[in-house]
Amino acid sequence: MEEGSIAPSPCWCHLQSFSCGLAVNLFAGDCELWSVKSSFTVRIFSHLVSRVVVRAVRGFLSNAQAKKPLALSLHGWTGTGKNFVSRIIAESIYKRGLKSNYVHQFVATLHFPHAHSINLYKDQLQSWIRGNVSICPRSIFIFDEMDKMHAGLIDAIKPFLDYYELLDGVSYRQAIFIFLSNAGAEKITEVALDFWRNGKAREDIQLTDMQNALSVSVFNNRNSGFWHSTLIDRNLIDYFVPFLPLEYKHVKMCVRVEIESRGYAVDEDILSRVADEMTYFPREERIYSDKGCKTVDAKLDYYYDL
Numbered sequence: 001m002e003e004g005s006i007a008p009s010p011c012w013c014h015l016q017s018f019s020c021g022l023a024v025n026l027f028a029g030d031c032e033l034w035s036v037k038s039s040f041t042v043r044i045f046s047h048l049v050s051r052v053v054v055r056a057v058r059g060f061l062s063n064a065q066a067k068k069p070l071a072l073s074l075h076g077w078t079g080t081g082k083n084f085v086s087r088i089i090a091e092s093i094y095k096r097g098l099k100s101n102y103v104h105q106f107v108a109t110l111h112f113p114h115a116h117s118i119n120l121y122k123d124q125l126q127s128w129i130r131g132n133v134s135i136c137p138r139s140i141f142i143f144d145e146m147d148k149m150h151a152g153l154i155d156a157i158k159p160f161l162d163y164y165e166l167l168d169g170v171s172y173r174q175a176i177f178i179f180l181s182n183a184g185a186e187k188i189t190e191v192a193l194d195f196w197r198n199g200k201a202r203e204d205i206q207l208t209d210m211q212n213a214l215s216v217s218v219f220n221n222r223n224s225g226f227w228h229s230t231l232i233d234r235n236l237i238d239y240f241v242p243f244l245p246l247e248y249k250h251v252k253m254c255v256r257v258e259i260e261s262r263g264y265a266v267d268e269d270i271l272s273r274v275a276d277e278m279t280y281f282p283r284e285e286r287i288y289s290d291k292g293c294k295t296v297d298a299k300l301d302y303y304y305d306l
């Protein structure tokens with residue numbers, strides 16, 4: 001099944017995008033899913049993330065009677081896989097993944113840069129979401145850099161995340177909203193470090209050890225994009241998903257995956273050298289990679305003559 005052939009309005013790339021009208025899709029209403037894989041898996045080095053995300057997405061997609069759209073808020077240090085996971089979710093639903101006309105990605109610093117334009121952004125965001133969900137109920141909206149979003153802006157989408165059956169004739173109950181943020185990373189690291197220092201296994205960290213602390217921490221953080229947000233206040237975010245900081249062994253796993261994906265034989269020496277080049281924190285213990293797995297692929301270029 002090919003998706004509609006008219007791409008979202010090209011002017012979307014610019015600030016004015018919203019005001020130049022919504023995307024028109026040739027096959028309006030025809031946004032059948034590429035596949036809702038019953039075996040939908042997330043190959044990610046984090047027991048919490050794979051467990052929560054897979055259950056949440058699979059459960060939501062198989063529930064024809066969902067009472068509200070799915071809202072996932074992914075939190076963690078840089079390079080811990082938040083964009084990676086949102087890409088996997090998009091690809092599990094639409095053949096073209098993030099390139100699908102039904103997947104909309106907003107980057108706070110790019111699409112909502114000016115504090116003085118908040119009211120304009122709010123109107124534009126509502127129109128964009130309303131228009132696109134009217135065309136495709138199973139639209140996916142990804143908000144990256146939530147921690148850089150001006151406080152209050154995200155509250156504009158509150159009505160769409162709520163339990164309404166219809167709003168002006170449109171149902172938002174099949175839509176998926178994903179928020180990505182570095183806010184809360186300190187809290188997550190604190191819990192992970194606590195487990196580590198007490199000799200407890202990382203795999204024993206439960207979602208319940210983090211969820212509440214995470215939502216409270218972003219709610220009270222002026223720089224989280226969710227500061228005093230009604231989305232949290234009204235419990236409209238279904239899951240706060242903590243991405244644990246990545247350890248040396250995880251970085252090596254990332255290097256291995258990258259080498260394999262390039263079709264090379266894995267060289268254990270290169271694996272270790274790339275992981276050794278990363279820097280680790282906290283200063284004393286040096287457990288977690290401060291860039292997660294980011295820059296791994298760039299570092300590999302040095303070792304493989306491409």
Ligand SMILES: Nc1ncnc2c1ncn2[C@@H]1O[C@H](COP(=O)(O)OP(=O)(O)OP(=O)(O)O)[C@@H](O)[C@H]1O
Pocket residue numbers: 043044045046076077078079080081082083084085181182254292293294
């Ligand atoms: N937990 C993980 N499991 C598997 N691969 C990972 C994981 N974390 C990161 N990676 C790899 O590292 C790359 C960079 O991660 P990604 O861009 O998703 O990080 P991020 O959390 O979105 O970072 P940022 O907060 O800076 O946007 C991914 O494309 C993926 O290849």
